[in-house]
Amino acid sequence: MRGEAGGAGPRVVVVGAGFGGLWAARALAGSPAEVTILDRHNYHTFLPLLYQVAAAELEPDDIAYPVRGIVRRLPNVGFLMAEVTGVDLGERQVLTDGGPIPYDYLILAAGSRTNFFRMESVARCAFELKEIGQAVILRSHILRLFERALREPDPELRRALLTFVVVGGGPTGIEFSGALAELVYGVLARDYIRLDFSEVRILLLEAMDRLLPALPEELQTYAKGRLEAKRVEVRLGAAVTRATDERVYLKDGTSIATRTLVWTAGVQASDLAAGLGVATARGGRVVVNPTLQLPDHPEVSCIGDMAYLEDEAGRPLPQVAPVAIQQGEHAARNIRRQIEGRKPLPFRYHDRGTMVTIGRNAAVAQVRGRPVRGFPAWLAWLGVHLVNLIGFRNRLLVLVNWAWSYLFYDRGVRLISESEPARSQERSVPR
Amino acid sequence: MRGEAGGAGPRVVVVGAGFGGLWAARALAGSPAEVTILDRHNYHTFLPLLYQVAAAELEPDDIAYPVRGIVRRLPNVGFLMAEVTGVDLGERQVLTDGGPIPYDYLILAAGSRTNFFRMESVARCAFELKEIGQAVILRSHILRLFERALREPDPELRRALLTFVVVGGGPTGIEFSGALAELVYGVLARDYIRLDFSEVRILLLEAMDRLLPALPEELQTYAKGRLEAKRVEVRLGAAVTRATDERVYLKDGTSIATRTLVWTAGVQASDLAAGLGVATARGGRVVVNPTLQLPDHPEVSCIGDMAYLEDEAGRPLPQVAPVAIQQGEHAARNIRRQIEGRKPLPFRYHDRGTMVTIGRNAAVAQVRGRPVRGFPAWLAWLGVHLVNLIGFRNRLLVLVNWAWSYLFYDRGVRLISESEPARSQERSVPR
Numbered sequence: 001m002r003g004e005a006g007g008a009g010p011r012v013v014v015v016g017a018g019f020g021g022l023w024a025a026r027a028l029a030g031s032p033a034e035v036t037i038l039d040r041h042n043y044h045t046f047l048p049l050l051y052q053v054a055a056a057e058l059e060p061d062d063i064a065y066p067v068r069g070i071v072r073r074l075p076n077v078g079f080l081m082a083e084v085t086g087v088d089l090g091e092r093q094v095l096t097d098g099g100p101i102p103y104d105y106l107i108l109a110a111g112s113r114t115n116f117f118r119m120e121s122v123a124r125c126a127f128e129l130k131e132i133g134q135a136v137i138l139r140s141h142i143l144r145l146f147e148r149a150l151r152e153p154d155p156e157l158r159r160a161l162l163t164f165v166v167v168g169g170g171p172t173g174i175e176f177s178g179a180l181a182e183l184v185y186g187v188l189a190r191d192y193i194r195l196d197f198s199e200v201r202i203l204l205l206e207a208m209d210r211l212l213p214a215l216p217e218e219l220q221t222y223a224k225g226r227l228e229a230k231r232v233e234v235r236l237g238a239a240v241t242r243a244t245d246e247r248v249y250l251k252d253g254t255s256i257a258t259r260t261l262v263w264t265a266g267v268q269a270s271d272l273a274a275g276l277g278v279a280t281a282r283g284g285r286v287v288v289n290p291t292l293q294l295p296d297h298p299e300v301s302c303i304g305d306m307a308y309l310e311d312e313a314g315r316p317l318p319q320v321a322p323v324a325i326q327q328g329e330h331a332a333r334n335i336r337r338q339i340e341g342r343k344p345l346p347f348r349y350h351d352r353g354t355m356v357t358i359g360r361n362a363a364v365a366q367v368r369g370r371p372v373r374g375f376p377a378w379l380a381w382l383g384v385h386l387v388n389l390i391g392f393r394n395r396l397l398v399l400v401n402w403a404w405s406y407l408f409y410d411r412g413v414r415l416i417s418e419s420e421p422a423r424s425q426e427r428s429v430p431r
Numbered sequence: 432m433r434g435e436a437g438g439a440g441p442r443v444v445v446v447g448a449g450f451g452g453l454w455a456a457r458a459l460a461g462s463p464a465e466v467t468i469l470d471r472h473n474y475h476t477f478l479p480l481l482y483q484v485a486a487a488e489l490e491p492d493d494i495a496y497p498v499r500g501i502v503r504r505l506p507n508v509g510f511l512m513a514e515v516t517g518v519d520l521g522e523r524q525v526l527t528d529g530g531p532i533p534y535d536y537l538i539l540a541a542g543s544r545t546n547f548f549r550m551e552s553v554a555r556c557a558f559e560l561k562e563i564g565q566a567v568i569l570r571s572h573i574l575r576l577f578e579r580a581l582r583e584p585d586p587e588l589r590r591a592l593l594t595f596v597v598v599g600g601g602p603t604g605i606e607f608s609g610a611l612a613e614l615v616y617g618v619l620a621r622d623y624i625r626l627d628f629s630e631v632r633i634l635l636l637e638a639m640d641r642l643l644p645a646l647p648e649e650l651q652t653y654a655k656g657r658l659e660a661k662r663v664e665v666r667l668g669a670a671v672t673r674a675t676d677e678r679v680y681l682k683d684g685t686s687i688a689t690r691t692l693v694w695t696a697g698v699q700a701s702d703l704a705a706g707l708g709v710a711t712a713r714g715g716r717v718v719v720n721p722t723l724q725l726p727d728h729p730e731v732s733c734i735g736d737m738a739y740l741e742d743e744a745g746r747p748l749p750q751v752a753p754v755a756i757q758q759g760e761h762a763a764r765n766i767r768r769q770i771e772g773r774k775p776l777p778f779r780y781h782d783r784g785t786m787v788t789i790g791r792n793a794a795v796a797q798v799r800g801r802p803v804r805g806f807p808a809w810l811a812w813l814g815v816h817l818v819n820l821i822g823f824r825n826r827l828l829v830l831v832n833w834a835w836s837y838l839f840y841d842r843g844v845r846l847i848s849e850s851e852p853a854r855s856q857e858r859s860v861p862r
Contacts, residue, residue, distance in 0.1 A: 042578065043846045061490045066845045068622035078625075081578040081847070098582050133848070147473065147512040151529050191499040194509075393835050397828065404824050414497045416473045416512070417564070 009033045009076070010104040010339055013094050015084050015272070017044050017067045020109035020304030020324035020331075027332030029074035032339060033105070038096065040083045042066055045132055046389055048321060049398070051172060053135035054262075055179035056143070056187075056414045057405055060132045062397045065390040084110065086275045089297055105299050105335045108272065108286070109328065112305035112319055115266035115283065121242040126263035129172055138262065140417040142180070145259060146192055147416070155199070160257035162200040165248050167240055168265035169206030171356040174223060176262065177204045178359035181230040186409045202232045203256065207239035207265070212356060212364070214318070215371070219364040222373045226358040240265075267319055269306045281308035281316070290346035292331050298344070301334065303327035309347065317349055321388075326350065357381045360406065440464045440507070441770055444525050444534040446515050446703070448475050448498045451540035451735030451755035451762075458763030460505035463770060464536070469527065471514045473497055476563055477820055479752060480829070482603060484566035485693075486610035487574070487618075487845045488836055491563045493828045496821040515541065517706045520728055536730050536766045539717070540759065541701035543736035543750055545694060546714065552673040557694035560603055569693065571848040573611070576690060577623055578847070586630070591688035593631040596679050598671055599696035600637030602787040605654060607693065608635040609790035612661040617840045633663045634687065638670035638696070643787060643795070645749070646802070650795040653804050657789040671696075698750055700737045712739035712747070721777035723762050729775070732765065734758035740778065748780055752819075757781065788812045791837065 009032040014021045017039035028035045043064040052058040071077045082096040087108070093100040114130055116123040127138045145161045152158040164184075166177040181202050189197050204227060210220050211234070224234050239251040240261075249255045269284040278294055279287045285308035286294070292307065294300045304324030309317050317323050327347060334344035353367040355377065363377035372380070382402070389395050440463040445452045448470035459466045474495040483489040502508045513527040518539070524531040545561055547554040558569045576592045583589040595615075597608040612633050620628050635658060641651050642665070655665050670682040671692075680686045700715040709725055710718045716739035717725070723738065725731045735755030740748050748754050758778060765775035784798040786808065794808035803811070813833070820826050 041847065042574065059490050059492045061846060064846050066622070069845075072621055072624070080582070082582075132846075143473065144512075151511070151513075190503055191497070193503070393831070396831055400824070400827055400831065414473070414500075415492060415495050415563075 011036070011102060012105045012107065012335060013038065013101055013103040014107045014109060015087075015094060016109035016111055016270075016304075017041070017079070018047070018109060018111045018304065018324065019321045020111070020306075020328040021107065022067070022070065023325045023328035024107050024109065024303065024332045025071065025077050025328075026074065027329045028335065029077055031076065031332075031336050033076065033335065035074075035077040036101065037067060037071065037077065037079045038082050038084055038094065038101070039067060039079075040081065042068065042079075042081045044070070044390060046394075047130075048385060049389075050129055050132065050135050051176040051179055053132065054129060054138040054142075054176060055183050056139050057179060057183070058398060058401050060136055062394055062401065063389070064132060065394060070390065084272060087272070087300075089276065089278075089294075089300065092299065103299075105338070106301070107328075107331050107335075108276075108300065108302040108306060109304050109324070110270035110272045110306050111324075112267035112269055112283075113271070114263060115268035116263065117266060119240070119242060121244065122240060122261070122263060125243040125245055126167075126261045129176060129262065129264055130267075136417060138260075140415075142183075142260065143188075143414055143416045146188055146195070149199075150192055150195055156257075159199050159201075160246065161259055162195075163256060163258040164200075164202045164260045164262070165205060165256055165258045166203065166262045166264065167205045168263065169204065169208065169211035169234075169236070170264065171212070171354075172264040173204055173206070173262075174211060174227065175357055176264065177202055177232045178227055178230055178357070178362075181227075181232050182359050183414075185231060187414070191414075204232050204234045205238040205240060205250075206234070206236050207251075209236050211236070215354065215356075215364060215366055219366070219371050219373055223356065223358055223364050226362045230359060267305060273302075273306055283308075283319075285316075291334060291344040292327055292347050293334075293344060298338070301331040303331050311349060320354075322352060323349055355381045355384060441535040442467070442533060443536045443538065443766060444469065444532055445538045445540060446470075446518075446525060447540035447542055447701075447735075447737075448472070448510070449478070449540060449542045449735065449755065450752045451542070451737075451759040452538065453498070453501065454756045454759035455538050455540065455734065455763045456502065456508050456759075457505065458760045459766065460508055462507065462763075462767050464507065464766065466505075466508040467532065468498060468502065468508065468510045469513050469515055469525065469532070470498060470510070471512065473499065473510075473512045475501070475821060477825075478561075479816060480820075481560055481563065481566050482607040482610055484563065485560060485569040485573075485607060486614050487570050488610060488614070489829060489832050491567055493825055493832065494820070495563060496825060501821065515703060517703070518731075520707065520709075520725075520731065523730065534730075536769070537732070538759070538762050538766075539703065539707075539731065539733040539737060540735050540755065541703045541737050542755075543698035543700055543714075544702070546697035546699035547694065548697060550671070550673060552675065553671060553692070553694060556674040556676055557598075557692045560607060560693065560695055561698075567848060569691075571846075573614075573691065574619075574845055574847045577619055577626070580630075581623055581626055587688075590630050590632075591677065592690055593626075594687060594689040595631075595633045595691045595693070596636060596687055596689045597634065597693045597695065598636045599694065600635065600639065600642035600665075600667070601695065602643070602785075603695040604635055604637070604693075605642060605658065606788055607695065608633055608663045609658055609661055609788070609793075612658075612663050613790050614845075616662060618845070622845075635663050635665045636669040636671060636681075637665070637667050638682075640667050642667070646785065646787075646795060646797055650797070650802050650804055654787065654789055654795050657793045661790060698736060704733075704737055714739075714750075716747075722765060722775040723758055723778050724765070724775060729769070732762040734762050742780060751785075753783060754780055786812045786815060 012033040012035045014037045046063040049063045086095040114128045128134045149161045286302045292301045305319040330347045355365040357363040363381045365372045365377040443464040443466045445468045477494040480494045517526040545559045559565045580592045717733045723732045736750040761778045786796040788794040794812040796803045796808040
């Protein structure tokens with residue numbers, strides 16, 4: 001299989017159209033290279049807002065953008081929809097379901113997948129929040145449980161149907177449980193007037209003794225208080241050990257009857273990393289040089305969630321979008337330098353801050369080391385996410401949906417999809 | 432299973448939340464009746480715009496509206512998401528997957544499904560345009576074929592991948608083939624610059640010798656000309672006899688190599704009609720009295736696509752949204768009369784006109800018997816459809832998407848869904 005872009009310059013293949021890969025490809029536009037992006041989806045997903053699709057606040061298409069819509073404006077960049085199965089570092093070929101694709105330079109930006117920490121039973125039962133398909137399945141599942149609860153005469157079973165367990169006290173777990181509480185108590189309470197909403201429980205479980213460990217204690221306490229004000233039960237020091245379709249078991253010996261276990265407690269590098277045969281660090285992340293190159297392969301860069309690099313203080317860089325974006329742009333710059341016969345430069349992360357929203361009017365943020373919370377943090381969160389969405393149309397649609405939710409305490413998007421596929425079938429990565 | 436609405440008045444059950452059922456339930460709001468709507472989906476679908484979802488112009492959620500969002504404003508109306516499996520006319524019970532629901536008055540508005548005219552092979556291979564799930568599958572299928580064609584070296588196979596056959600010269604077939612042509616030659620031609628678009632074929636097959644038989648010949652000719660100007664091959668007198676996944680066979684002995692057969696050539700009444708054990712007419716439609724009641728069951732009305740009634744001139748009423756809406760309101764009015772001990776009145780259809788759009792700036796319409804075409808008809812079509820969408824938010828989102836397509840010759844919505852399910856699995860109605 002040939003690459004997609006025309007031209008006779010060196011062939012750069014970019015694996016993954018997430019933040020890292022897409023920003024790398026954009027930064028290579030206009031260079032002498034012939035760039036081909038590969039992804040198994042034909043769209044880029046704006047992952048920071050994925051939880052809002054699961055909470056019926058945004059439509060799937062609002063946070064996705066067709067990759068071809070981006071690359072058609074870049075003359076030397078092409079796209080191929082293909083599933084990457086491996087990399088032959090010796091032969092300099094990317095292996096795909098459509099045949100091998102040769103490269104002169106390679107940027108690996110295949111991202112991460114959910115980490116269940118070898119708990120097979122949890123992997124089998126849990127819902128994930130890493131892909132659009134998963135978010136739509138979770139949304140339909142939640143809404144269907146309310147329809148079922150309405151028809152369920154047994155109070156014990158009804159309570160189990162209406163118990164939602166979110167695992168992971170990081171940004172995704174906090175943002176999703178907050179958004180779920182607003183959906184349930186704000187919107188669904190008016191849709192299901194014959195249901196007793198005191199039977200609904202939303203639990204956020206965190207194995208450690210605090211939420212958001214990377215933020216100052218003041219913000220951790222604020223986030224916990226805001227969630228509890230929204231009727232989310234926050235349980236710290238609560239480690240999940242196993243699960244069935246009907247029950248979640250904790251390390252302290254107790255268990256919770258539920259039909260909904262949402263797992264946001266960890267990620268690990270894409271399976272592609274393990275297949276490379278190079279050194280990996282915690283979470284299966286590929287250890288890279290400060291220049292983002294593989295130690296023995298200067299023609300291969302690895303970036304974003306898939307890569308492992310430490311900052312000046314010896315702390316691993318976090319697996320977040322800003323790191324991926326900056327590394328994508330840096331890897332592109334280094335390849336331009338290599339093409340020109342110059343030495344690649346080491347990467348330095350510019351941390352512009354962290355933001356987590358807890359729902360209506362409430363967020364926490366750390367901007368240049370200063371903690372911010374409440375309404376100002378929430379406004380900043382809205383602004384940053386709107387601005388960073390790709391495409392004016394997507395921004396406009398997200399704005400319409402957000403304004404609608406905010407003004408009318410309503411969600412337009414609460415459709416239950418046709419049929420509920422087996423959760424495990426939807427997983428794109430085998431485990 | 433009990434009904435959903437409270438109160439002690441007579442129990443009215445409405446089967447189906449389409450145009451007929453929903454308008455009936457709304458017209459019963461404030462009456463002494465206790466109304467329950469049943470539907471297997473939790474949303475109402477605005478079917479006249481479904482083809483635009485398949486043509487990647489609108490998002491699924493733009494043309495759907497949650498039924499609970501409507502009924503929660505109506506104090507005596509409730510909703511249950513349930514699959515109706517039959518009606519026990521003797522015991523006055525609707526049978527559902529959640530148990531029987533007793534009624535004092537029943538409105539049957541279960542609509543229609545695709546009619547394949549007993550061609551099993553076509554039923555197995557064809558794509559349908561009757562439900563949101565089907566439109567999303569068709570959209571993903573079409574976009575995936577372009578990705579595949581890009582990687583296909585065999586020119587014959589590539590041409591088959593890029594051949595799209597739409598069957599049925601009625602409004603849906605015309606509107607969809609026109610929208611597909613705009614998607615392909617307007618948008619995808621810029622996405623796939625390395626594909627030769629002279630290899631793409633869009634065919635519209637009609638078994639009769641004309642398109643849109645209900646409209647004047649002047650408009651039939653205009654519609655055909657406009658489609659051909661958009662590079663749709665219109666073939667009249669072309670009857671399909673059978674199909675495989677790779678080929679469509681015609682009555683004249685020829686065949687067409689294609690991976691996409693879209694069937695819009697006919698509908699028949701919901702399978703619920705056949706199970707009633709009452710007289711049915713062509714297409715399995717339930718024969719009703721002029722009052723819309725079943726001949727032997729004055730407590731049961733049947734309306735919309737499912738019902739058969741003739742106008743004053745002896746012509747069967749068409750299976751279109753305006754008939755369903757007017758019949759829904761009329762059936763509700765008659766039930767109010769029956770509750771008050773008055774006689775139900777016969778139904779009279781007020782035909783306000785017909786409209787079919789062919790794409791950008793082109794439509795045909797017959798308004799009070801007068802033919803209209805071109806830009807004025809297209810503007811009227813836009814206006815009527817926007818106004819009739821339920822919900823301000825949906826109108827706004829549709830307007831944004833339409834304006835986007837119109838101004839930029841682009842489609843925001845061109846995502847390929849996760850995996851392609853077997854087409855037959857998606858069918859909600861067994862055949």
